[in-house]
Amino acid sequence: MKKSGRMLAVLVGCALGWSPLRASAFKVYIFADMEGCTGIDHPSQIREERAAEGVAAMEGDINACVAACVEAGATVVVVRDGHGSGSNVAPERIDRRAELIQGPSGAHRYPRIEGAEAVILLGYHAKSLTPGGVLAHSYSSQSIQRMFLNGREVGEIGVDAVIAGEHGVPVVLVIGDDKTCAEAREWIPGVVTCETKEGTGPQSAKRLPADEARRRIREATLEALRRRRDIPLVRTEYPAAIRWERLPKGSRRTYDPDFVPVADPRIEERTGDRVEALLLGPWR
Ligand SMILES: [Zn+2]
Numbered sequence: 234m235k236k237s238g239r240m241l242a243v244l245v246g247c248a249l250g251w252s253p254l255r256a257s258a259f260k261v262y263i264f265a266d267m268e269g270c271t272g273i274d275h276p277s278q279i280r281e282e283r284a285a286e287g288v289a290a291m292e293g294d295i296n297a298c299v300a301a302c303v304e305a306g307a308t309v310v311v312v313r314d315g316h317g318s319g320s321n322v323a324p325e326r327i328d329r330r331a332e333l334i335q336g337p338s339g340a341h342r343y344p345r346i347e348g349a350e351a352v353i354l355l356g357y358h359a360k361s362l363t364p365g366g367v368l369a370h371s372y373s374s375q376s377i378q379r380m381f382l383n384g385r386e387v388g389e390i391g392v393d394a395v396i397a398g399e400h401g402v403p404v405v406l407v408i409g410d411d412k413t414c415a416e417a418r419e420w421i422p423g424v425v426t427c428e429t430k431e432g433t434g435p436q437s438a439k440r441l442p443a444d445e446a447r448r449r450i451r452e453a454t455l456e457a458l459r460r461r462r463d464i465p466l467v468r469t470e471y472p473a474a475i476r477w478e479r480l481p482k483g484s485r486r487t488y489d490p491d492f493v494p495v496a497d498p499r500i501e502e503r504t505g506d507r508v509e510a511l512l513l514g515p516w517r
Pocket of ligand 1: 266316
């Protein structure tokens with residue numbers, strides 16, 4: 234297009250309400266878990282008598298992050314409710330500027346990720362048996378003792394970052410306790426991290442006031458989205474192998490203070506061309 238034509242297009246665009254600034258419009262994908270959310274340090278807050286408290290914490294953290302995504306210029310913000318069954322938050326309490334996805338999504342870890350420029354892992358937790366990691370586990374606190382990806386011990390951060398990489402999207406921000414943030418930096422060079430609490434045990438934490446935690450979430454989200462093009466995709470070698478150490482039925486949860494690691498867990502290993510398919514296959 235010639236210069237005069239481009240100018241005319243901008244003028245017509247502005248007249249129609251389009252701003253040249255919006256040329257940088259982008260989509261962000263927030264995958265929200267629960268254990269790492271502000272103020273959560275006990276199992277009763279994620280599935281038992283204090284579950285309403287946990288849900289409110291998750292909603293508050295999600296809304297702080299969504300607002301910051303919009304402030305950073307995101308025009309589409311997808312929120313995946315990703316804890317347990319995937320139906321935790323009340324849709325009417327989530328910022329209406331976000332597209333909320335709930336319920337099971339079969340073989341897809343990130344439904345509707347197409348076109349996203351950045352993934353944010355919110356409310357995350359450290360891998361199973363991390364010392365001082367609040368509610369630390371790897372996908373199932375009751376049936377998985379540890380997991381390995383291509384021989385390297387891994388938890389949800391590493392696996393989910395690799396799966397985001399399989400979709401061509403970088404994980405730019407990880408939000409959770411201090412152990413979660415340290416694990417994120419080991420797996421994702423240059424990632425921005427945000428601490429919502431300091432882990433002092435599998436079921437205890439030094440908490441932050443909610444308003445301070447959400448101020449940090451806003452700041453970290455703005456920084457991560459500003460740097461989103463500088464944070465590399467996480468890759469692994471293919472064919473990839475995941476190895477699971479399976480716990481016997483009826484085991485204590487790995488974040489139970491009385492949990493004792495099993496010396497001879499049942500080992501299961503699978504190899505394939507996509508980590509997403511290995512994680513979400515029918516054997517899970
Ligand atoms: Zn969870």
